[in-house]
Amino acid sequence: MRLIQNMCTIAEYPAPGSAAAADCCLGAAGPPPGQIAVVGPVVWARPVTLVVRFLTKRFIGDYERNAGNLYTRQVQIEGETLAIQVQDTPGIQVHENGLSCSEQLNRCIRWADAVVIVFSVTDYKSYELIGQLHQHVQQLHLGARLPVVVVANKADLLHIKQVDPQLGLQLASVLGCSFYEVSVSENYNDVYNAFHVLCKEVSHKQQPSSTPEKRRTSLIPRPKSPNMQDLKRRFKQALSAKVRTVTLRSVGLLQKLRSEPGRGGTGLMRLE
Numbered sequence: 001m002r003l004i005q006n007m008c009t010i011a012e013y014p015a016p017g018s019a020a021a022a023d024c025c026l027g028a029a030g031p032p033p034g035q036i037a038v039v040g041p042v043v044w045a046r047p048v049t050l051v052v053r054f055l056t057k058r059f060i061g062d063y064e065r066n067a068g069n070l071y072t073r074q075v076q077i078e079g080e081t082l083a084i085q086v087q088d089t090p091g092i093q094v095h096e097n098g099l100s101c102s103e104q105l106n107r108c109i110r111w112a113d114a115v116v117i118v119f120s121v122t123d124y125k126s127y128e129l130i131g132q133l134h135q136h137v138q139q140l141h142l143g144a145r146l147p148v149v150v151v152a153n154k155a156d157l158l159h160i161k162q163v164d165p166q167l168g169l170q171l172a173s174v175l176g177c178s179f180y181e182v183s184v185s186e187n188y189n190d191v192y193n194a195f196h197v198l199c200k201e202v203s204h205k206q207q208p209s210s211t212p213e214k215r216r217t218s219l220i221p222r223p224k225s226p227n228m229q230d231l232k233r234r235f236k237q238a239l240s241a242k243v244r245t246v247t248l249r250s251v252g253l254l255q256k257l258r259s260e261p262g263r264g265g266t267g268l269m270r271l272e
Contacts, residue, residue, distance in 0.1 A: 033072065033083035034202035036195070037112035039105070039133065040119055041094050041126050047118050048088040050153060053184045054195045055086065068104070075196075077203045084199060087112070092133070099129050101136060109140045113205060114147040114198040121152045121163040121181065127171070134175050147201035148177045149194050156183035 038047040048069065053059050055071050068090040074083050089108040093100045101109075109115065115137050119126035130150060137148065150172045152163060165181045172179030178197055182190040 032206075033085045034199065034206065035085050035087070035111055035113045036116065036198055036202070037087045037089050037108045037114075038116040038118060039089045039092065039109065039137070040117060041092055041099065041129055047116075049184050050116070050118055050151065050182075050191060051086050051088045053188060053191050057188050059185045068108075075199050077196075077199050080203065082199060082203050082206075084202070086195075094125075094129070098132050106140060109137055112146075113202045114149075116149050116151055116194065116198065117177075118151045118153055119163075120154050121168075122154050122157050122160045124162040127152075127163045127167065130171060131175065134177070147198055147205075148175070149198055150175065150177045150179045151191075151194050152179070152181040153184055155181045155190075156186045 038051050040047045049059065051069075051071060055073055069088055071086045071088075072083070073086075074081050076082075087108050089105050090102075092105060093102070117130055117133055117137070119130050121127075134148065134150075138146065150168065152165070152168045155161075155165075168179050168181060178194075180190055180194040182194065184191060
């Protein structure tokens with residue numbers, strides 16, 4: 001995989017569905033990129049660290065908070081090149097009774113083809129907010145099947161860990177999502193696997209007509225072989241020639257019998 005452009009901020013990003021949105025960071029040529037939003041409580045999860053780790057394979061712990069950058073790259077999925085845009089989304093405010101999302105964040109979620117929801121295993125509160133955040137994401141995509149992956153970060157901090165992996169698996173199972181526990185600072189492969197699953201689903205969503213087209217093609221009857229048709233034509237010609245030969249011989253024999261009195265020719269003439 002390679003990084004093909006740097007980034008643009010969410011404030012610079014055009015409205016979802018506009019022509020400019022597809023061209024941002026990519027150019028107008030080619031199919032539209034797959035769009036992935038990474039969301040989570042900023043205080044604990046720091047979605048930007050997860051995004052940059054995936055894109056660059058490097059961990060950098062100090063980022064500008066709430067920047068909301070949009071990154072673009074290309075990945076290989078099942079032998080095909082897929083352009084993707086990954087947005088780290090600011091705007092989640094955590095309160096005593098839950099969380100609230102800014103319109104800026106809602107705009108990002110509506111824009112996305114898939115979503116990563118990230119929390120920290122070092123704070124149980126962030127885990128408790130995942131269900132509410134997932135519900136909010138689904139409400140912004142009513143009637144659509146949106147691929148979602150839940151990621152638990154900071155798996156390396158065992159001495160202050162508050163969320164067991166089994167809890168993450170159970171929650172993801174209830175929500176109908178995949179689940180990954182990762183250490184952004186120490187393990188790139190787990191981060192890559194989480195994003196790779198989403199990229200595959202986005203790639204499949206971009207090709208919905210391939211299977212029906214194959215089905216329609218398979219229903220079209222195969223043309224008959226020209227060689228077989230030629231054989232049938234020759235067989236019919238040979239059969240017709242043989243029938244004509246037998247018929248002519250029979251007529252000739254009949255005429256001969258009629259013309260020979262000694263063989264009952266007169267009798268045959270009288271019958272007619």
